[in-house]
Amino acid sequence: MNAGYGLAVRWSLVDAAPDVAAELREYVVGTSMATFMFLDGLAFKTWRMREGEWFEGTYVFGDEQARDDFQEQFTGQAQTAPGSQIVGSAPEVIETFEVVAVAEGPAQFRRGAGPLSA
Numbered sequence: 001m002n003a004g005y006g007l008a009v010r011w012s013l014v015d016a017a018p019d020v021a022a023e024l025r026e027y028v029v030g031t032s033m034a035t036f037m038f039l040d041g042l043a044f045k046t047w048r049m050r051e052g053e054w055f056e057g058t059y060v061f062g063d064e065q066a067r068d069d070f071q072e073q074f075t076g077q078a079q080t081a082p083g084s085q086i087v088g089s090a091p092e093v094i095e096t097f098e099v100v101a102v103a104e105g106p107a108q109f110r111r112g113a114g115p116l117s118a
Helices: 020-036 064-080 082-087
Strands: 004-012 042-050 054-061 093-099
Touching (some): 004 064, 020 054, 020 082, 054 064, 064 093
Antiparallel strands (some): 042 054
8 A cells, every 4th residue: 555646747947047946936835835735635745946957846645536637637737837837848747656655754844945055
C-alpha cells in the first residue's frame, strides 16, 4: 500500500526572465497556496525551485482517481496556467509517481516562501 498518488509539474527557468523567481514566490504565497488548501482529494502540495534552472509543483493526492482527474484537467490548460504565464512557457514535464511514505520530522513543514540560506 502506498502513502499517496503523486503528480509533478515542472517548468524550465533556463530562458525565463531574471526576476521570475521572485514573481513565482509572490504568486505561490499570495495566491496559489490558498487555492490548493481547499482542493478536494489533495493531501499536500509543495512548490520547489532551483533559480535559473526549474520550478516545480509537486502534488500528493489521497487516491488515484483524484490525482488522475486533476492531471487531466491541468494538462488540458497547462499552456495557460498561471505558472506558465509567469515563466513564459508551458511545463516541460507532467508526470505521475507513487509516494511510498512520508515522514514529518520534529521541525514539521514551514508554510511560506522565500530564499533559503545554504
